[in-house]
Amino acid sequence: MKIWTLPEIKARFDMAKAVTMIERGFVAYSNRSVQVPSAQHLVFDSENADCCIKSASVLGADTFAIKISTGFYNNPARGLPSSNGMVALFSSKTGAPLSLLQDEGWLTATRTALAGRIVAKLMAPKIVTGIGIIGTGEQGRLQLDYLRSITSCHKVYAWSPHFENAQKFATEMAACDFEISAMRTAREVAERSNLIVTSTPARTPLLFADAIQPGTHITAVGADQAGKQELDPGIVERAGAIIVDSVTQCSEYGEISHALKAGLIRLESLVEIGTVLASGGRARDDSDATQITLADLTGVAVQDAQIALSIVGLP
């Protein structure tokens, strides 16, 4: 079994290759040609922490993957990163372990941000006038970073529950050629942006329908387990098109689950990213400049398998 350290993983990372693999993973997932058992969750209340174990096998692939990711949210106060974990790849011919990627959570963060890039390409307005970043943690940084390759817009409005974090984000991400304004409220971000990414652990809505500009696309990344919510269900109701990484997961605990349970949207209106990718089309009606669109990402294990394979190469 080859063991990969984080520097080795980063050195081998190729964005274009990873995007291609993840897109294939989404298509396989929506084709039902994957096995993705329900995720395992362990919770450590006293540490404000959890661990998530996801596994995936793509039909006919030579390998399958098990991903362990931990989130220990008291860590930063102790000078430790909150995320950690690893990905193991096994042979689906012999059951032998082939590769262990000690990614410390980096692959999970990266595949999530790349999914943001994939959905923005499918759904963001053709002309982005302002990028809104709600949540300025690692995921907010990565999301913005990967949006560079699909939009020429450099105007960014950022908000964090802690204003100083938004300021820090503005200073640091300016080095990546963005003009970033730290905003005092999430509403001010929405009023200035038509491509918004939310990536907070919020449990009550941060954005409301009346602040969203016509023609805006929102990618909601934060809600990945029961109880999490970043958007008022009124936004979800107003969306003219909604894509999700997994109908099963998103309808159970994703961002759109709240509107679905409240009867504001219908299950049949949800389209999976893999279905859109397989059709080769856009997920937005470009003839309607006012359409509000939404992508809900909860993270599916096949993304973990695919990004890991993009690093180690196909056997």
Next chain:
Amino acid sequence: MKIWTLPEIKARFDMAKAVTMIERGFVAYSNRSVQVPSAQHLVFDSENADCCIKSASVLGADTFAIKISTGFYNNPARGLPSSNGMVALFSSKTGAPLSLLQDEGWLTATRTALAGRIVAKLMAPKIVTGIGIIGTGEQGRLQLDYLRSITSCHKVYAWSPHFENAQKFATEMAACDFEISAMRTAREVAERSNLIVTSTPARTPLLFADAIQPGTHITAVGADQAGKQELDPGIVERAGAIIVDSVTQCSEYGEISHALKAGLIRLESLVEIGTVLASGGRARDDSDATQITLADLTGVAVQDAQIALSIVGLP
């Protein structure tokens, strides 16, 4: 993260320590002071194979465990072992990976055999006149090996679906100071034994009630997923006492699930190993020389966590 190879794991293995840790794990499990999410299963039909992912966290413990085990049953024909896998231990204080035990399935096999020893100590008749081994694979060998330390009986009757395997077993295990007779039928084994261990992947009953001698204890290890069965439900019905590693798992897919679903036994009659261990008593009525007893083992993830900890030591 420290990585342990199989030779390193074996070198540090201490049976008494492992038994103590596993017993504590059973007690914690039955106390409900563990988190044990439902196992994940991946199936590879074309390879006659599966992968099982189990995780466990004991309340208050400094570490938690994730165990990946594969069973690729076409491997032996290719000169490869059928079992493989690894156990990862993580800090429940920081979420950091601490140890990776590349056990190749050895820890799973060993903790299962040690559970067999634990239940035999709780439930086997005081005087064992013959040991019956149904299934002469790796697990049958380990089960017999660990029974040595709890009984002085050396007479063993072994059966395998393939007679030559039973003969090979008889020859090889004789080196461990047993007098072993390979039998042509499972019935002949039962007629000569009062402590029987079954560890086959059977999907139809191998043993029937009329062959079981009064006063016999049976440990059924093979049935660990839906569809597997080694005993006729009539045996389960006749048992005067039944202990199980997990009421939840055994009633769903363990050996006793068939009798339970047929209404031959009541859920309330099942007692968990951890409950018996916590009470400090025996699980058999030693005043009744005719009582038939049964232990049903499906394998709980807390055993994996505990045997791994017995190797790496407490942090």
